[in-house]
Amino acid sequence: MTTWPRTPRAGAPASYDAPHLRIARSVVADPGTGGAARFHRWLAAQREHADMRVRQVPLEDLAGWRTDPATGNLVHETGRFYSVEGLDAHLPGAPVERWQQPIINQPEVGILGILVKEFDGVLHCLMQAKIEPGNHNGLQLSPTVQATRSNYTRVHRGAEVPYLRHFRDTSRHRVLADVRQSEQGAWFFRKRNRNMVVQATEDIETRPGFIWLTLRQLHELLRLDDLVNMDARSVLACLPFTGPGLPHVLGAPGDDFTAALVRSCDGRADAPEELAGVLHWITEARTRREAAAERVPLRALAAWRREDGRIAHESGRFFRVSGVDVTAVGREVGAWAQPMIEPRGQGVIAFLARRIDGVLHLLVHAATEPGYVDVVELAPTVQCTPDSLAALPAGARPPHLDAVLNADPERIRFDAVHSEEGGRFYHARNRYLIVETDEDHGAAGPDHRWLTVSQLVALVRHSHYVNVQARCLLACLHGLTARPGPVQPSAALS
Structure with a gap:
């Protein structure tokens, strides 16, 4: 397993073992020589044994x-x-x-959970290689547990869900995240799942089909198309990865964008009254819109x-x-x-990102979808399926779609195609982008607002504030806090 120096750096904060700093150590931990190749060999072996x-x-x-x-x-x-x-x-x-x-009505609340454990002082996530019938490419990395209530209560009379007990009884473990989150409000009617991250304090048997990965390894895999599934991305976004002292763990940033991103995660530039203003803005939008x-x-x-x-x-x-x-x-x-x-068609999901006083901000959209529990949730700057726009009025075109689609490639900080929930959606794929801009696009109207990463993460820790598409992008953005080297798909993925 990967090792990490246990002695804090000079000048490191007293709370060096705070959750967000332990998470940061996993973001920068060196997987060692051949780590990526070992993973892809493991994944290739799983493909041979898992058939759907x-x-x-x-x-x-x-x-x-x-x-x-x-x-x-x-x-x-x-x-x-x-x-x-x-x-x-x-x-x-x-x-x-x-x-x-048409819409899917699934009133029961399922469990999406990632079990984590420290090895040699570095946090690892227990991930599962799992096939869902709607996956574009078959096998993808899923959370440790991904189960509806009907599944884990065994209505189907099938086998027991592995590792479920760690999430149903957390008395012997440390809970890092536990929040009920929405899913696609355009296709689900008021769907919620319990997103959990539980840190184990006991030995955990690694069953076939499961693997321990650091956050650095997961972040590298997020840069590959159709590999880390939607449920895993959603749970990863619920990690408490923001807070003061991050530069002491993440080290010197490689460029100005990364430096601005780390400052945005650090949160010390956020005044408490600013988050109160954001909550007021969301409540106003929910009250003003007469959605039914x-x-x-x-x-x-x-x-x-x-x-x-x-x-x-x-x-x-x-x-x-x-x-x-x-x-x-x-x-x-x-x-x-x-x-x-x-x-019918591939979607586009994107955040515009802008440095304000040296701190990276994301342009969020107070959006309404018919399946939301509470009228409005914060969505990415752009969230649409371009092929469907031809059947809609001109005013339905997202105001910032052209800024995303016509962006200079050098301004695109993240770009990957990811599959959506393969248990209910058949070959649903979206292109996920983070595009840096110098323009104040937020001035276009009252439904958009610039937020720091720490503000958005604070909202994720509560139910029904940040939609699943924005959570998925947050997980991708977290991977940019410490830039890894180029990632090339192995032959096992082709």
């Missing part, structure tokens, strides 16, 4: 699912897991004020058609509901069928 075959089938042929004769909703025969229903959304004053759509979303029968949706075994919009845009039949090796259940959301 996914076949798209008509919704009418999904075993264990039925169409409710009264509503047309797609429901599981047990009454558990989730259902696909209709939604009538009303957002007065928006470019599209009213629309209808009502569940309606799936068969009654205007502009949506059930044909050829799928449900699709008459324009051919947005997404469709399709069915898959799955057989798998190494899962709690060996075979099942399910409906999935299948987006």
